[in-house]
Amino acid sequence: MLDDIDTRLLTALQKNAHLTAQELGDILHLSASQAGRRRQRLEAEGYIIGYTARLAPVKLGLNVQGFVQVHLLTHAPEQAASFARLLATRKEIVSAWTLTGDADYLLRVYCEDLPSLNQLIHEVLLPHPAIARVHSQIVMDQPKPDAPLPT
Numbered sequence: 001m002l003d004d005i006d007t008r009l010l011t012a013l014q015k016n017a018h019l020t021a022q023e024l025g026d027i028l029h030l031s032a033s034q035a036g037r038r039r040q041r042l043e044a045e046g047y048i049i050g051y052t053a054r055l056a057p058v059k060l061g062l063n064v065q066g067f068v069q070v071h072l073l074t075h076a077p078e079q080a081a082s083f084a085r086l087l088a089t090r091k092e093i094v095s096a097w098t099l100t101g102d103a104d105y106l107l108r109v110y111c112e113d114l115p116s117l118n119q120l121i122h123e124v125l126l127p128h129p130a131i132a133r134v135h136s137q138i139v140m141d142q143p144k145p146d147a148p149l150p151t
Helices: 005-014 021-030 032-044 076-091 113-126
Strands: 064-072 095-098 105-112 131-138
Touching: 005 032, 005 105, 005 113, 021 032, 064 076, 064 113, 105 113
Parallel strands: none
Antiparallel strands: 064 105, 064 131, 095 105
């Protein structure tokens, strides 16, 4: 179970994963060693699964963000495994979810431009034998950026 200090620690790290043990201790009103041990425990228990840098897509030339709904033709194990391998090998596909409802998967993609998105859909996804159809949506704006998880 998480106590209030653990929750505040997780909230602080979601805002700034670079916080030192001393800085965490100051925020939490603990010694640096106590804050460091708590962070290590939360890492060991799987509450903290990693640290990453959030990059600016446009600065990297990724000007188009989209969501692609994928409807499978078949759910046969061999085809599902092949589709999973495809997801793992395409750098444009930054996340994928299996869904309930009409679509089987929702993919979040970043591409350089619309022709690149078109190529991903028509030359990579649609030819795959497990895929029946796709439906894409292009992000026009993101009024709320990816936010930290509620703690």
